[in-house]
Amino acid sequence: MLKPLLSVRDLRVDLNTRSGVLHAVRGISFDVAPGETLCIVGESGCGKSMTSLALMDLLPRVARRSADEITFDGQDLTRRRIAGKLRGRRMAMIFQEPMTALNPAFTIGDQMVEAYLYHVGGTRAQAVDRAAQMLEKVGIGSARSRLGQYPHQLSGGLRQRVMIAMALMTDPELLIADEPTTALDVTIQAQILRLLKDLQQELGLAIILITHDLGLVSRIADRIVVMYAGAIVEEGTAAEIFDRPAHPYTRALIDCIPQPGKTERGAPLGTIPGVVPLLIGRQDGCAFRDRCSLAQPRCADDIPTQDAGSHHWVCIHGGQA
């Protein structure tokens, strides 16, 4: 692998709640190489969004972040001054619902220009030129006149394009996208993802894409991190995760979704019994063991990570056990 652009070691996010400290992210480590698409996939409450917010220093007030290491291009992101210079400039983020991420009271031009002037500087005219250029790049025609429009005048797909254009204003090297297409129609989703892929090739952008949609992940990821109950349970390339899933949770999750051509129409779908464990307090052993068909007494002990090249999983069972 190339020298990583982003390195995360033992990232933890704790939330203070009325019932105690909730460990939303429980010591995860991963790298993102330049130009690579890393997908973080998991179900609600697995910690995937907390992970992305932790990277961008956007955690809610009740949350505490700690990590052995978070470095971006060798610079220490846990130091506020350094993070302040990198965030929004060399690393940018887009969110699920562009209507809530865009300010309804300002034109999209104003919002695109503001961020650019803050992070990069230059004159307003230069920033406006840049904004128009970026809108064209994301496939929005008559860009100059669009700059004067307000978010509510745009369709959902166009708003998400504007969000992407805005995020790319400062020519970042890393884009973090949290469920960027979940609110969109399938046709618009395909177009937005195609656009992200094309821009990635053109600009050499690394992307961290956070989603619950396994189908989407299978199409776009170079590497995949599967999270469960705040921890990474499996990591590998798209082919490794979908052709040879090793962790019982990954396998169960893939079996839950109807796969045209593979799942017989109308046949019962796979299910995962039980519910996600409480994230309050300590968790010993495998967090999935209460729902796992392969669980054994020793699953309550420390679970070793198994390695097969680029493919890792945290489970006592072998690949096809």
Added chain:
Amino acid sequence: MSYLLETVGLTRRFQVGQGMFKPKATLHALNGVDLRLKKGQVLGIVGESGCGKSTLAKILLGLLAPSEGSVLLDGKDIGTIGRMDFTRRVQPVFQDPFSSLNPRKTIADIVTMPLRVHGIGTDAERRKRAAGIMDMVGLPARFAERYPKELSGGQRQRVAIARALVMNPDLIICDEPTSALDASVQSQILNLLMDLKRELGLTYVFISHNLSVVEHLVDQVAVMYLGRVVELGSTAQVFDAPQHPYTRALLDSALTVAPSLGVPDIGLGTAFPNPLAIPPGCPFQPRCPRAFDLCSRVRPHPVDVALGGAACHLAEEPLRGAA
């Protein structure tokens, strides 16, 4: 009459304000929709937002009156069936189990509500019936005295299903019933819906944007575009051999698990369909990768509800296409 549900020329218009001094515009949310559904079958409705799916759901539930056309339940216009009789036979399951349940009522209150409204049984009998239904949908009896906020999304959707089933209806209108749920919860709810259909002989209209789910669950599919049915057929016909370019684009854009396929290039362009300015000729023509001169002038024949097929010049027989 062999159809449980039939719509004939269903049309719904809305008057939409365009601003303070501009005249109101007419939005055709539905335009001549003909559908038929036999008892025990599942009809899937797919299409992008703005295609009229949700308006159709509201009309089928009697929550909105059509501007023209009619909905027939067992051959009788639902306008002539009393509201109480109608709701005994047709019940909804909506997308968001967080907003469709009253947060101040216990689960038992929510599930027995339809029975109370209809004055069926004594309090004890209603409780007994609710307990039976809750058991059927996989809700533990101890949930009866809990409140919706104490339940997970999947459990709440089970409550919504229990509430729909408590009246022993014939037809359930499911409007995006699993869109708000995680994959592992979605599969449980889909399995439950399939089991209930088999056990109780239910009939579903299943509205969803998730094409894999629709393909898995339904017997027939109607593909809608800007208020019209553009393709209609059995699941095998529509998913295995789509005829309308729009259906093809929809199927191509569905991101099924297939690491080798990558992100599709569906070639629809960035034009977004505007229900306020439906183009002449074929409504899909501005986005259609296979459009030719006829498409911008002549509107394709609507889908024949008895035969199925696609409302597309390319799918029409040469003789009909020349008309």
